Amino acid sequence: MAMMPVIKQNLSDNIKHDLKKYILDMDLKESAKLPPEVEIGRKFGVSRVTVRRALDELEQENLIFRIHGRGTFVNPEAAAIKISLNPAQEFGHLIELGGYEAQIKLISQETINRGAMGQGTVNQETMGQGASHRMKKHCRNLQVEEGARLYRIEKVYYADGHPAIVCIDYMPRELFQQEPSEDEWSSMSSFELLRRYAGRLLCRDRVEILTMTREEMGSVTDSALLMECQSVLELDNLAYDQDNQPVISANAFFDTKYIRYNLLRSQEHY
């Protein structure tokens, strides 16, 4: 039986969560000011230091900002954002956040033998011209040896029936202690499958941001033909588990008409 890693919670995380709810329930038109730190502490029964820790994190996420001597205020921009690039989120959820009805379709699920590449594997026929180069990159990303096998999962996410995201995940097969069923591949996210069958919890990832035309996307996957847009956003993704081991290498393609990523940033001061 796989050990299922759990997410730890602490006091300031709870406060943070409660404050987040409090903030989103606030009527911003009336006032965007939060209660003083000591008062929040009294309300939740914790010290000011713990409150400050929660506020520090919310400030770093740009949900609030603080003015010395005046108080803590909700960032109205943050409240308006529906889809944020950070933190990473499940794609189906993303589509719903955008106000659309999400529908997920599993295009293919196969096991790829990296060592046998280009020598007549089952899936060679599905590989385009630039595909070999991409495969090499995924293998390098995942730090797999020659001959290691990879799962390849391709899914399309629809927003109100329109194709909004095409996602191709690669995961080392050796991580899995048990093979998921056909139904599970289709209904569960890679995140969830890794947690259940490999005991791996995704903690962080690195994203590279690219663009391409639909034609260029066609050299990566036939699903490009489904897209209704002329240009797509590509997010190349490498995700790490709790031990900092790479576990998913992915290419995701977005129609920015349906997926409008936003990001709150702080400014670099030198």
Add this chain to the structure above:
Amino acid sequence: MAMMPVIKQNLSDNIKHDLKKYILDMDLKESAKLPPEVEIGRKFGVSRVTVRRALDELEQENLIFRIHGRGTFVNPEAAAIKISLNPAQEFGHLIELGGYEAQIKLISQETINRGAMGQGTVNQETMGQGASHRMKKHCRNLQVEEGARLYRIEKVYYADGHPAIVCIDYMPRELFQQEPSEDEWSSMSSFELLRRYAGRLLCRDRVEILTMTREEMGSVTDSALLMECQSVLELDNLAYDQDNQPVISANAFFDTKYIRYNLLRSQEHY
């Protein structure tokens, strides 16, 4: 004389800065482990709490990660990233970080009268079909009244001679206590001009991520013709000053062949 806002520094910011240098000078192949927190504190002459605060921020930026009971480690991915989407950075600097020689060209600098839109202003001839809609959005972003005047600055950033970024900035003219000279428009960033002549310090911004084909970009600016790529990344940007007032609304277009944005993210756990 404009008051020039300065950036405050505190103890943990200093430690953070020193640690960052220490990290980048480390030989990651040998060991990615940092000294224990108490030892760092001794070395810098501060308490463990202050060290932890600096480490907290570095961890939130994903430059390091910590393992309970084992230690603090450098994130090897972070060291490999050249161009990060967060925090915001000056575009010329960005191009140099990518290993190219940067060259900046001011395409145009003009003052736009919002109230007179569509009634025969100086620049109407340069406005395409979707431009009016874009102008409205910039005005809404900047919260300017009817009749307020806006600066419009268009620049092209070259990487080794190739057009890599086209950026169009809009700023309320009323913020400026003094009109920058022709030379200053060309040589200084909007960030710098706002600081010197408006006493505004950019603190945070919101970015919206879109894509378009070069043809579609042509309806926004003629500079699209310069681009060598078929699809561009568009970052729509709204920047706020230290008082949370919007000061720059911008459209930036990127050739992702030259500007490869990366981003380190944490994972959303529900």
Add this chain to the structure above:
DNA sequence: TCCGATTTGTACGTATGTATT
């Protein structure tokens, strides 16, 4: 298996400084 040393995680209390009203 257990113990102790090390190291990070969490939380509280306190003191002082500084900006705003």
Add this chain to the structure above:
DNA sequence: AAATACATACGTACAAATCGG
């Protein structure tokens, strides 16, 4: 000038995870 509220920093205590013997 006083009150309020956030900012910074130190010290302390104990909890929890890891690792070696």
